[in-house]
Amino acid sequence: MKKTILPYVLKNAYDYNGSVNEKAVLGLVLRAHPELKKDVPVVLKEINILAGEVSKLTLKDIKKQLQTISPELLQKEKEEVKGPLKALPNAVKGKFVVRIAPSPSGALHIGHAYGAALNSEYATMYGGKFILRIEDTNPENIYPDAYRLIEEDAQWLTNNNVSQIIIQSNRLGIYYDYAEKLVNQGNAYVCTCDADEGRELKNKGQVCPCRNLPKNEHLQRYAKMFSGYAEGEAVLRIKTDIKHKNPAMRDFSIMRINEHIHPKTGKEHRVWPLMIFSVAIDDHELGITHVLNGKDHADNAKKEAMIMEMLHWTPPEYKHWGRINFEGFQLSTSKTRLKIEQGEYSGWDDIRLPFLPALRRRGYQPEAFKKFARNIGLSLNDKTVSQEEFWKMINSFNGECIEADSNRYFAIIDPLGVKIKKAPSGIVEVPLHPNRPEKGKRKLPVKEEIYIAEDDYKQLTLNKIHRLIDYCNFTFNKGKLSFHSKDYDSYRSSKDKGKIIHWLPVEETVNIEIKHPDGKTMVGKGEKVLKKLPKGTIIQLERMFFARIDSIKKEKVVLWYLHE
Numbered sequence: 001m002k003k004t005i006l007p008y009v010l011k012n013a014y015d016y017n018g019s020v021n022e023k024a025v026l027g028l029v030l031r032a033h034p035e036l037k038k039d040v041p042v043v044l045k046e047i048n049i050l051a052g053e054v055s056k057l058t059l060k061d062i063k064k065q066l067q068t069i070s071p072e073l074l075q076k077e078k079e080e081v082k083g084p085l086k087a088l089p090n091a092v093k094g095k096f097v098v099r100i101a102p103s104p105s106g107a108l109h110i111g112h113a114y115g116a117a118l119n120s121e122y123a124t125m126y127g128g129k130f131i132l133r134i135e136d137t138n139p140e141n142i143y144p145d146a147y148r149l150i151e152e153d154a155q156w157l158t159n160n161n162v163s164q165i166i167i168q169s170n171r172l173g174i175y176y177d178y179a180e181k182l183v184n185q186g187n188a189y190v191c192t193c194d195a196d197e198g199r200e201l202k203n204k205g206q207v208c209p210c211r212n213l214p215k216n217e218h219l220q221r222y223a224k225m226f227s228g229y230a231e232g233e234a235v236l237r238i239k240t241d242i243k244h245k246n247p248a249m250r251d252f253s254i255m256r257i258n259e260h261i262h263p264k265t266g267k268e269h270r271v272w273p274l275m276i277f278s279v280a281i282d283d284h285e286l287g288i289t290h291v292l293n294g295k296d297h298a299d300n301a302k303k304e305a306m307i308m309e310m311l312h313w314t315p316p317e318y319k320h321w322g323r324i325n326f327e328g329f330q331l332s333t334s335k336t337r338l339k340i341e342q343g344e345y346s347g348w349d350d351i352r353l354p355f356l357p358a359l360r361r362r363g364y365q366p367e368a369f370k371k372f373a374r375n376i377g378l379s380l381n382d383k384t385v386s387q388e389e390f391w392k393m394i395n396s397f398n399g400e401c402i403e404a405d406s407n408r409y410f411a412i413i414d415p416l417g418v419k420i421k422k423a424p425s426g427i428v429e430v431p432l433h434p435n436r437p438e439k440g441k442r443k444l445p446v447k448e449e450i451y452i453a454e455d456d457y458k459q460l461t462l463n464k465i466h467r468l469i470d471y472c473n474f475t476f477n478k479g480k481l482s483f484h485s486k487d488y489d490s491y492r493s494s495k496d497k498g499k500i501i502h503w504l505p506v507e508e509t510v511n512i513e514i515k516h517p518d519g520k521t522m523v524g525k526g527e528k529v530l531k532k533l534p535k536g537t538i539i540q541l542e543r544m545f546f547a548r549i550d551s552i553k554k555e556k557v558v559l560w561y562l563h564e
């Protein structure tokens with residue numbers, strides 16, 4: 001019975017990031033094996049026991065087991081993840097344009113990565129365009145480095161799938177023309193009321209004294225916004241239904257005066273569009289067919305559609321995904337920026353940060369984020385993703401991207417020099433990759449003394465035959481290690497089997513330093529050849545984890561921890 005049920009428990013655990021829904025498993029089992037219907041209580045009990053065992057495994061191990069005992073279940077899962085995303089209404093192949101529209105406040109983080117990857121994947125699916133539009137029409141909130149950071153992150157994340165880069169502060173003339181058009185049409189007016197009084201009137205559903213002034217008066221007032229009025233003295237408003245049930249929709253502002261110096265345009269401009277206005281104009285001008293963003297944009301989208309209708313344009317299709325709460329992550333761009341400026345973080349690529357420059361430097365691949373986006377899809381429900389869940393998913397996706405190409409090397413933290421009595425010297429050949437013999441082998445010349453990890457040494461037991469990977473077997477007695485035999489196969493399943501450990505020839509090593517996302521650094525020794533690998537190479541340190549070579553210095557190789 002256990003044999004029949006186990007694949008379904010594994011499959012369910014794999015689909016839901018390690019947690020098992022026992023009722024769902026029961027359904028799957030009974031569908032495949034109706035003969036078990038008469039034993040439901042027994043089946044449930046077995047599922048419960050297996051679920052307990054499986055929940056202790058990592059996602060990687062779950063997958064490995066499933067692959068061994070029931071690969072057909074895994075196959076189905078794979079097709080689902082890789083398949084196209086859910087179709088969008090009115091999307092036409094070749095005539096599909098989407099955009100992401102970040103403000104220039106810092107680098108992109110894992111939340112932006114989801115949105116950018118999802119938009120880019122849809123553009124690919126429909127053979128359309130993916131536009132990056134930097135929305136910098138609020139001169140007060142701009143971080144000059146962000147233009148470059150955002151462009152780099154977006155291009156990296158989408159494998160250079162960005163069709164066009166738009167910077168809104170270059171387009172002020174376009175917004176001015178349309179604003180004037182709206183005044184001319186009688187759809188917009190310049191309001192010079194005191195802000196509090198104006199708000200009070202609006203809340204009561206009453207028009208302010210400016211609204212019904214003649215159009216020519218408003219055209220003059222509009223011209224005066226560019227030179228006459230002071231900041232805060234006048235705003236351009238849209239005429240909507242002053243009794244609209246949502247007060248936020250009543251005669252909202254679309255242009256204002258702001259004297260702040262803008263990092264791109266300096267003091268040249270003082271009249272700035274509010275986001276809803278520049279977004280409405282650009283979505284039309286750039287031919288955006290679908291706006292895919294978070295539901296915090298839903299109210300703005302309604303205002304944007306109102307503006308577009310006044311200009312006799314068809315608004316794009318709006319789809320707003322549910323809020324994804326990345327629980328426990330510090331994703332505030334402004335706080336992170338402050339900590340960088342105060343020197344608490346070394347930059348946006350500080351290893352502790354969940355921002356793309358840091359994750360890229362650790363060795364994460366764009367494909368891992370794309371898989372994450374495809375996996376969640378465009379879901380309208382809010383969801384919470386815990387840190388544990390996020391890393392489990394993204395690491396498993398990243399593992400799929402890098403596993404086959406990452407060569408294996410030995411590294412030892414807290415190395416201890418030991419002699420293996422009577423061990424053969426010579427050159428030991430170790431495969432660069434256990435499953436890819438075509439990659440060849442690395443050669444470790446060994447003479448008497450080797451390094452092993454102090455932790456491994458402490459765990460050696462008497463009366464067992466221990467194994468140095470790809471080298472030889474040894475025994476342990478009174479603190480001494482003695483050669484036992486070369487061949488491993490005869491001990492593989494023997495009851496005498498002891499620990500399998502990795503090692504390094506003392507004379508063939510290089511100092512290494514491994515930086516971890518918790519800010520800690522490990523120090524040890526690695527294979528000498530690490531010094532010759534190109535910077536940026538992703539490797540697997542055997543029996544440890546994946547890491548990326550960050551820098552190679554005269555006295556050491558610095559690695560960044562990636563994941564297990």
Ligand SMILES: [Zn+2]
Nearest residue numbers: 191193208210
């Ligand atoms: Zn007014």
